[in-house]
Amino acid sequence: MNRRLRFVLLTIAGLAAATLLAAFIAMYVVLQPERFTALLQSQARQAGLELTLANPASPTLWPTPALELNGLSLSARGNSTPMIAASHGRLVLPWHTLLGGDTVVSRLELEGARIDLDAINAYIDTLPSRSSMASAFLPTIDAGFSITRGTLLRGNRLLLSNVQVDAGRLANGQRFPLTLAARTGDGTPYSVDLKTTPQLTEGVLTLGDVALAIASEPRFKAALAGEALWRGGADIGAQLAGKITRADAETYDVVANVTPANQSDPLSIALRLDGKNDHADVRLPPLELAQWWSTFGTGGSLTLPPVRGSIAADVIDAGGIHIEGLRIQAGDAPASTSSTADTPKAKTP
Structure with missing residues (x-):
């Protein structure tokens, strides 16, 4: 190796070491972990929350600039039960933060979260x-x-385990992606993949180009598309259309309409499902259905759910239940006759 080449290599190595040293100095001077920890706690208090960490936030450069959060717990002020507790978290920061730019968070990552x-x-x-x-x-x-390795609970009762959530930035006019995977208490896997473009204009929120995929492998998978809007309060309208495929390869065409509440009728969901041997055309009032469901276990008399419409199925297998030749007619207003005025037009994928 000649002298000139050795000098060039030493210069490059020196510049790399100086750059790395400057980055580490900037990491501690610009980010100021203790100050950032206090800032996070102050912002939480403004929202009526208490944020505690087992240790002050510590900075890292690999693979991207970030602040490591260990033993994170977020609870409502005056409530000792945490809303969210995570064994580890990361606040990912853009590189320009180390160059003197604004300290902004580009991503929040939680591991081992208990919700x-x-x-x-x-x-x-x-x-x-x-x-x-x-x-x-x-x-x-x-x-x-x-969120990775998350757990969803209601008090001491397990609702979902192995929760995996990945979401992008939620902002007006930008495509928003959300994926969720989890297992129910009995181990059944479910996954949800949602993409939509939210647009808020003059107090009306529109979710455009909705693409929704729901699956529970190998039991079923569904793909729906359409639009939704919200004008505030219970004024919600939506229309989704697509297909549901069961494990036995039978496919159903499905259309779901959400009709806003008015002076005489509550918010309702009209659902039509058509397969080779099975058909359903029903209307479900979500609030009344939730109230009916809450009466279970209270010792009162058993009543039929507040569902109107018709169901016709040759065979139903659900867990240990096997039903053949099911025919139900409830009420005189099937879902297909419900008004879909003020709801967006659906797009079939």
Whole structure:
């Protein structure tokens, strides 16, 4: 190796070492982990929340600039039960932050997250109620987020395990992707893949070009497309259309319409399903259905669910239940006759 080549290599190595040293200095000077930890806790308190960490946030450069959060716990003020508790978290930062740019978060990652629905509901109950006449709004999420090895509970009861969530940035006019996979308490796997473009205009939120895929392999998979809108309160309209395929390869055409509440009728979901041997044309009022479901286990008399329409199925196998020749007619208003005015036009994938 001649002297000139050795000098060039030493120069390159020196520049690389100086760059790496400068990056580490910037990482501690610009990010200031202790200050950033205090900033996160201050922002949480402004929302009526308490954020605690087992250790102050620590910076890292690999594979991207980030702040490592260990032993993260987020709870409502005055409530000792955490809404979210995670063994590890990361706040991913853009590279320009190390060059003196604004300290912004580009992604939040949580590992081993434990999410308690009861604690979340208790916190929501403390928030000021919105008027039923209030316009729609879009809760912007500046940073994408992910959850790995999560658990969803209601108190001490397990609802979902092995929860995996990956979401992009939620902003007006931008395509929003969301994927979710989990297992129910009995081990049944489910997955959801959603893509849509939210658009908030003059108090009306439109979810355009909705592409929704739901699956429980190997039991069934569904692919739906369409649009939805929200004008505020219970004024929700939607129309989705697509196909559902069962494990036995039988395919059903499905159309779902959400009709907003009005002065005489509650919010309702009209569902039509057509297969070779099975057909359903029903209307489901979500609020009444939830109230009916909540009466189970209270010791009261058993009543039929508030479902109107018709169901015709040659064979139904659900767990240990086997039914042949099922025919149900409830009410006199099948879903296909429900009004779909003020709902967007569906697009079949």
